Amino acid sequence: MVRCTYARVSPRDHETTGGTDMAKKAPRRTAQRILEAALDLFNRFGEPNVSTTLVAGELNISPGNLYYHYPAKEELINRLYEGYEAELNELLHASEGVHDVEDAWFFMHTLFELIWRYRFLYRDLNDLLSKNRHLETQFQLVLKNKSRAIRQLIAGLSRAGHLEIDVHEVDTLAQSMVVVLTYWLSYEYVRNPREALEPAHAQGALMRGAHHTLHQLAPYLGREQRRHLLTLSHAYNGEDAGQHPSSSSNATPRVDMAV
Amino acid sequence: MVRCTYARVSPRDHETTGGTDMAKKAPRRTAQRILEAALDLFNRFGEPNVSTTLVAGELNISPGNLYYHYPAKEELINRLYEGYEAELNELLHASEGVHDVEDAWFFMHTLFELIWRYRFLYRDLNDLLSKNRHLETQFQLVLKNKSRAIRQLIAGLSRAGHLEIDVHEVDTLAQSMVVVLTYWLSYEYVRNPREALEPAHAQGALMRGAHHTLHQLAPYLGREQRRHLLTLSHAYNGEDAGQHPSSSSNATPRVDMAV
Numbered sequence: 001m002v003r004c005t006y007a008r009v010s011p012r013d014h015e016t017t018g019g020t021d022m023a024k025k026a027p028r029r030t031a032q033r034i035l036e037a038a039l040d041l042f043n044r045f046g047e048p049n050v051s052t053t054l055v056a057g058e059l060n061i062s063p064g065n066l067y068y069h070y071p072a073k074e075e076l077i078n079r080l081y082e083g084y085e086a087e088l089n090e091l092l093h094a095s096e097g098v099h100d101v102e103d104a105w106f107f108m109h110t111l112f113e114l115i116w117r118y119r120f121l122y123r124d125l126n127d128l129l130s131k132n133r134h135l136e137t138q139f140q141l142v143l144k145n146k147s148r149a150i151r152q153l154i155a156g157l158s159r160a161g162h163l164e165i166d167v168h169e170v171d172t173l174a175q176s177m178v179v180v181l182t183y184w185l186s187y188e189y190v191r192n193p194r195e196a197l198e199p200a201h202a203q204g205a206l207m208r209g210a211h212h213t214l215h216q217l218a219p220y221l222g223r224e225q226r227r228h229l230l231t232l233s234h235a236y237n238g239e240d241a242g243q244h245p246s247s248s249s250n251a252t253p254r255v256d257m258a259v
Numbered sequence: 260m261v262r263c264t265y266a267r268v269s270p271r272d273h274e275t276t277g278g279t280d281m282a283k284k285a286p287r288r289t290a291q292r293i294l295e296a297a298l299d300l301f302n303r304f305g306e307p308n309v310s311t312t313l314v315a316g317e318l319n320i321s322p323g324n325l326y327y328h329y330p331a332k333e334e335l336i337n338r339l340y341e342g343y344e345a346e347l348n349e350l351l352h353a354s355e356g357v358h359d360v361e362d363a364w365f366f367m368h369t370l371f372e373l374i375w376r377y378r379f380l381y382r383d384l385n386d387l388l389s390k391n392r393h394l395e396t397q398f399q400l401v402l403k404n405k406s407r408a409i410r411q412l413i414a415g416l417s418r419a420g421h422l423e424i425d426v427h428e429v430d431t432l433a434q435s436m437v438v439v440l441t442y443w444l445s446y447e448y449v450r451n452p453r454e455a456l457e458p459a460h461a462q463g464a465l466m467r468g469a470h471h472t473l474h475q476l477a478p479y480l481g482r483e484q485r486r487h488l489l490t491l492s493h494a495y496n497g498e499d500a501g502q503h504p505s506s507s508s509n510a511t512p513r514v515d516m517a518v
Contacts, residue, residue, distance in 0.1 A: 046386070046389055048307070049389065124386050125445070125449065126445060127305070127307055127386050130305055130307075130308065136452050139449050140450055143446070143450060169477070172470065172474045176435070176439055176474065179442055179443065180435050180438050183442035186385060186442065187438050187442070189388070190388060190398050190402055193388050193395050211431065212431060212434060212435050213435075215432070215435065218428070219479060
């Protein structure tokens with residue numbers, strides 16, 4: 001079974017020696033509150049649409065106070081990114097503990113929960129990359145690490161005798177899974193820009209994302225594990241995915257549906 | 260075999276009755292040149308990073324002349340989008356003519372060529388949607404139409420006896436294919452932001468995109484068609500995908516690779 005622990009977003013140790021007495025008193029707390037407010041606003045409205053002045057206004061602090069903690073918006077973004085990266089790398093290591101589709105489902109769902117909490121990074125990813133040198137280099141590593149974790153997950157299922165795939169197809173499968181994993185929330189956003197990324201839609205979006213990412217494994221799974229995966233998807237997704245998992249098996253009836 | 264024809268990007272009929280004699284003389288030509296220059300600059304630098312002043316500068320015309328044809332940047336974007344949409348819908352209909360993997364490969368490659376020509380739409384899609392009401396509604400249709408075309412493609416292969424899939428898994432497969440199709444270039448961009456969207460990288464990116472999108476069909480194909488798909492991918496992709504297609508068949512050896 002996969003075990004995951006989370007590190008919380010935490011501000012860097014406050015190194016500035018200047019500032020007012022008030023700012024000195026509770027620098028950690030204010031820096032942390034700024035991070036949390038920025039994350040919330042970026043997630044809701046998109047990072048390009050949120051100024052530092054808006055973040056300060058949300059917290060009822062002066063722009064100068066925010067500037068004291070984060071002299072540029074880019075620093076705010078980079079601090080949030082570092083929190084995401086730390087959690088992601090810890091979580092991706094858990095792919096080594098995946099031995100069956102139940103582990104895989106739990107792993108994928110936890111990964112989507114993390115992506116959801118930092119969804120602003122994914123919402124305007126290319127725009128962020130074109131403006132931010134640090135993200136530009138670091139996000140390449142994110143994709144590589146995700147890809148390695150998915151290959152480990154596939155290898156774990158294979159070692160347990162649950163999955164059969166030609167070794168030359170593994171990388172293609174892993175990369176397609178990484179693309180669906182990385183861009184599922186963007187896909188949900190395009191389909192429903194006004195609501196998809198609001199908290200009320202989290203559960204459905206995460207479940208659909210995990211379902212579609214993992215379903216790419218389905219045809220390579222043994223009969224029992226395949227059925228179990230479809231049952232898990234059905235149990236969690238409700239009517240959105242795999243409405244009739246009981247009828248799904250390796251004995252695949254031909255499809256000739258009206259489209 | 261699929262047959263596809265292209266309509267070129269063309270400016271709307273020039274309806275303005277005002278303007279100078281010079282502007283009256285060749286309004287079509289200038290409007291068209293502005294569209295083409297904007298498309299090129301948007302594709303190279305990203306739409307958020309290209310102002311109308313830059314487009315005018317590129318053409319050695321005054322900002323006022325550009326404004327005469329396109330009073331707002333949004334109109335320029337919408338005109339380009341309309342060109343894309345017209346070509347896309349014509350192309351998507353060709354999915355009805357897909358009867359084997361060679362048709363499917365040609366269809367997918369043509370689709371990726373079109374997406375490449377309008378890659379600025381995909382590069383900053385969510386940012387565009389958040390600022391542009393017209394795109395916000397129209398792009399939802401784009402995804403629906405792509406999804407319908409992919410289901411038609413799956414149905415065509417199924418009718419020809421080349422593919423077997425449980426009817427309840429078709430929608431999940433089609434949606435995952437649409438996600439890879441839609442976000443493949445974004446994925447390439449994140450992996451290599453400085454070069455991925457430059458013209459020199461077009462062929463490799465298109466091939467990898469078509470390969471990864473279509474490979475999701477592979478496990479559902481009959482032995483011969485599956486082998487043919489892997490051979491096509493190999494022939495076009497070189498070392499990037501399916502290095503050893505001759506070893507790929509339905510008799511899949513177990514993978515237990517070091518990752």
